[in-house]
Amino acid sequence: MIGALAFATQAPAAGAGPPAAVTTPAAPPVLYDWFEYTGRDRAFDAPLPDGHFRNPILAGFHSDPSIVAARGKFYLVHSTFTYFPGIPVFESEDLVHWTQVGNAIHRPDQLDFDGLGLSRGVFAPAIEYHEGVFYVVNTAVDNGGNFIVTARDPAGPWSDPVWLPEIGGIDPSLFFDDDGRAYLLNNDEPEGPPRYDGHRAIWLQAFDLDTLQPFGPREVLVDGGVKPEENPIWIEGPHIYKVDGWYVLSNAEGGTGPQHSQVVLRSRDVWGPYIPYARNPILTQRDLPETRDLPVTNAGHADLVEGPDGRWWAVFLASRNYDVSHYNTGRETFLLPVTWEDGWPSILPPDAPVPYVLPAPSWMARPAEQAPMTGNFTWRDAFDAPTLERAWMFVRVPRHDWADLASHPGRLAIHPLPEGLDTLGNPSFLARRQQHLVFEASTALAAPATGIAAGMAAFQSGNHWYFLGMRRAGTGALELFVERATGVDRPVETLATQVVATATDMRLKIAGDEGRIAFAYATGDGDWQWLLRDADATVLSTERTGGFVGATLGPYARDER
Template structure:
């Protein structure tokens, strides 16, 4: 059976997986500065995944008000034991390491239970003798290592003092530790080498949970010697056994556009595990077997031909679960109105996308492909100068593209704007008269194109800007930017609350369409 990687496209990094019964798998990924925190996915076949909610949906669980971009929630681990789901993670600018529990992964999830030791990337092992281990990264850089201790899972109480159990393979950032009890041995799976081109998954084993651990001679997953491979930065893995004894790995990797620009962020990939004759779980150590098109006789389904894209006409009475917000969702800023049935209302506030800790009226989904059109229809008649609303593509506050209606000196203008390195430049602007305007980004491997259409008119290209300026590589690199481009809707009063709502009839992402247009 063939399938396509990534199995979850777009900015969904640091996957952690668990199988609950014969056919049900659940997965969690990181969310960083976006709210709600920690998206949760479900699958019955390992290749088709549907998002079913988030673990952290309340401000009491997650306060991101002091979390700048690429901060917030790091690297969750999802586990299941005795009828309860456990989600352990780190809020790096908030309460640190904690876990939440749920009987149903769709929620509700409990309030946080804080744990006391470790830096980032905590994991849980519920061992056969009833002991529960927290295995967590500690230190930084080349001094990064793994510590471990036992807790009471009901209270989070520390039962033993933390012990250093592993130093890694000599590379920097030994992190993302997962401890497993497999075949009467304890396997310790970690990431190493940072999250860029040298990223890798390494593994060690012992007959005791605290070691000493024997390190496998080579990484079990990496493309760090395959610079021309279309899939890069493989690592940060978690493994799972299916119901018939086959083992699988989920892990993050990137698909650089033009072979060098990370736009989608770090995505979730799947690969089969082959156990070596001497008992090591091997995935792909510079062999190049992790590809976009994969084949395995041990799968029961395929995701090839699965419809791509995203569409909503806002007829539901709640915001769809896949949307993300910046740091928090202010409930009164996002309304689906009966008085304007099937439209989303956004009430802009003083915050903008340029504010390092801003919470603007803004909702987005990850960019998952190139050669796509991203479009919406907007009704926005601002009554106050500086009010604006429209379509956005955001990497962070220093790198985003905006196609917005804005009131300037009493007149409505459509503005194409780029923010690169924190500097905002208006690429083009035109006065507009029609009440309803369609807006669109067309995105290929080179550029984002800014388009608009007034009623019964042709599409008009207003501007374009290079794709590379929204890449991780040109905005701090893989050690500084952990997210990908997000696409969606936005409104702001630019320093004051807007007096006029913006209304959106629909939002759509689809493969590029040929159309009649003019420049």
């Protein structure tokens, strides 16, 4: 069996407690033969010129990127909130071709997300490397506060969290100075009472690498933002880089929505004072027309890295919208070059749109068309591997071993749990990111036993989702249905039903086209039959639902006995 321990392929770190006990639910399994996802976005249609790459470099919900260069490669981490395994670790040689090698949160006993809303949990990780050790600092919002995990190998195992109880706020990061001293930065409330909603400060404190704890005086580096007289909001996501003797402090500002931006300050001393750049912000999309074609919005939360040729690059989050403000693919990871002028970095000129295609890093050896996480592609999982593909996630940490690749080789067996998609625990739903505005997701499965509803879900939060499912009718026939949830305290709707003669094998399909979504079925090898077309896909939009995640898709089964 796999499931709660599906991704815990590395041995636990020394001193880690035993894995949480798991049991197999008694519900009869639902057997899935394969799952396939295809994306067809217009933004990716144009041929890619030689020596160029596409944005975003990681399509779909990969928010709050942080990057480090180490051992001749680059490593990238992202927020996953209450999805598990958490904080994926990606590896690349050229900043364009990325492969996930592990997760910083990969054991069930590292963190507990039960009872948390989907957009709580782990926020904005920051990764650094120093003298053979990788460090990820992070905030477990509503379930512990700030913590640090470490590893010798970015693929894992990663340590248990070491908590930082004296540090409040969010978005911690580490800075290692030339003399070996380490410092912890983070966002927190200002020294006195906040003057307005969103008034925050960036703090700095020395950090002990032996105890993994901050020590000594804690000082404010930025109070409010780069123009405090304008009451700027949500200064956060701080990083320090030392370049030509300058300590360059880079921060997100304006909140992670349409007013998002990146600003920089610098000082000759790590403790400041820090002077803002006269040409801030160095990245934003807030001044562009809302009605522009193929808009990229929400740009900010950048982290900078130097390449082997001495040129700098920035990874940052942004969103690809439709109908002006909606986006189902969440906050994605983009890449742009950084230019330096008079010791100041800049990512994008004012009023310039984030480009979808641009020249690649000089050392990129492989064609960018082969990059696995961007462009239009088809991804298929035949469920014939011994463990789940890394693209799959659980909603919160599984407490039961309900996902099984061993008992029916070549098929995924889901042992249905009674929890619905609205649970604050772990439903028996395997989640894969929606990475395109226009997509199809399909699967083949055996008809479930009596008392079981099974199929696939399109999921944005516990209160916003679609379920294309089937169950046994009283006659032994199959009833196909589409359920929809559209908000807190609103009843789940059944939008369509269809009874078909009992079939051993079924295929199901969900097709999305920006703000519209459709649902189809087929018996055996028969043709697709539409069960529901032209339904409202803005139900799956982050703009409509709130929070910080994008939509996910995948197999879902529910014990209704």
